[in-house]
Amino acid sequence: MTRAATIKKPAEIDATDPAAVREPGVDAPERPMRPYRTRAEVERAFRAVDAIRPHGPDSYDPIEAIRKLRDE
């Protein structure tokens, strides 16, 4: 089974069920991360998100996403 096939669509997710939005292998925080206090901490966070391996074409531009939101 491909990884994509295991992902539920947002409409299928029961937000009240923590297990429904949790996947194995993703180191997501159980509670809010504490504020960064050092450069090393924030650089560690950069490396942690880089370890996430998204799927699909790499064309996403958050600038465009936010611009569309602001223009709505």
Add this chain to the structure above:
Amino acid sequence: MSAPRERTFVLDTNVAIHAFLPDDLVPDNLRAVRDAGRRFIARAVEVAASLIVPHRFYSEAIAAMQPLIYQERLSVQEAKAVLASVFALRPRTRRPDWNDVVDITVAMGRSSTGDSEFVAVARAEHCEVVTSDRPFWDAVRQRKIPVPVVLVTDHRLAQP
């Protein structure tokens, strides 16, 4: 008393989201922008710079993750991990003066207020907006809005 102006910045949402975007999601043409954002944020944390945002920063950041979730390129939990990393910056929130938002929106010739809220907060804080949105940066300059907006790729930001 507020922090010295040179250590206070309004952080545009796109800089924060770009900096914490997983490496595999960053197209080659945006890598320099992402890297500049990371350098700025790392340096800002290092020198305990004050990062300030309007409240909409949080909703914009969450909304920016939605296309990736709907396209199934990030799972909900992965998107939450990205957002947790962004929000650990703990930017201070400030409500913009609505009079300023109206004036700035009109001066910029816009129908939406998103950019104006960031500019209005910067105006109140007497500091710069740091953005990676070049059209926004261009608009502020062309319309001669009297608030400094700097591109995150500006080399001067490497040493806030």
